[in-house]
Amino acid sequence: xxxxxxxxRIKKLLQTGDIPCESPEDIWAGSGQGHSCxxxxxxxxxxxxxxxxxxxxxxxxxxxxxxxMIWLEECGERTR
Numbered sequence: 001x002x003x004x005x006x007x008x009r010i011k012k013l014l015q016t017g018d019i020p021c022e023s024p025e026d027i028w029a030g031s032g033q034g035h036s037c038x039x040x041x042x043x044x045x046x047x048x049x050x051x052x053x054x055x056x057x058x059x060x061x062x063x064x065x066x067x068x069m070i071w072l073e074e075c076g077e078r079t080r
Contacts, residue, residue, distance in 0.1 A: 007070050024053045033046070
């Protein structure tokens with residue numbers, strides 16, 4: 001998926017509330033475990049970095065490195 005498509009998907013997920021914009025409780029990064037990325041929907045392979053983000057709402061989202069950066073950027077835009 002191209003970055004513009006990922007950004008559009010993340011914007012839509014933020015609008016619908018499927019992914020919230022909130023400060024995380026904790027963030028870990030490590031090798032992908034095959035989980036689905038909350039941003040693009042694709043699997044996070046073992047050769048990719050997986051960000052595991054524990055949210056204050058009580059659940060965890062997992063994101064590719066690029067998807068994590070886009071999520072942070074889009075949330076930053078919303079809080080301005």
